Amino acid sequence: MRAKLYDAEATLREAERDKERIATYLYGNLDFGPEDIFLALADQCFTSSQTRWTYEACIFKHAVQREGYSNSVTVGRWSGFSSDYKTMLFTGGDECWNVGPRSFTVAMSCGNENVLSDGEEPATCAYSAKFTSPALCNDEELIGLRNQLANLEAFEREVAEKIAKDEL
Secondary structure (H helix, E strand, O other), X not given: OHXXXXXXXXXXXXXXXXXXXXXXXXXXXXXXXXXXXXXXXXXXXXEEEOOOEEEEEEOOOEEEEEEOXXXXXXXXXXXXXXXXXXXXXXXXXXXXXXXXXXXXXXXXEEOOXXXXXXXXXXXXXXXXXXXXXXXHOOHHHHXXXXXXXXXHHHHXXXXXXXXXXXXX
């Protein structure tokens, strides 16, 4: 009986969190870009692992820098897109000694999939990364990507055929 009560309470808490999240997206002041092209990225986090550091950007929320599994700093909280929707801006991160709050900018461009890459700290406590997404592609770029994919698939078939012939 007690287990059923705990399960019901957990289900209720989860439903309340979902309701809050939906209300934030419906009634909040979030800008999902032209024609809401970035709405599908809500509640998603993307990581970029470098040699020493891992950067994580949770779009519409925050960004962090991690060293291994222990140390973590908030490098910014979501502040929006640049006016041309080519850059994500995270500001007001954890304080950095003698510099002020950390910040994180993410340059966005067209790509086959949603990928965060090239995380770095080009200036003290000012971080940057790159993000590719199909959401940023115009029709011409999508056609180009589809053609590249078709060429790669054809090349892959050709190589597989050559390998199969050599094995016989």
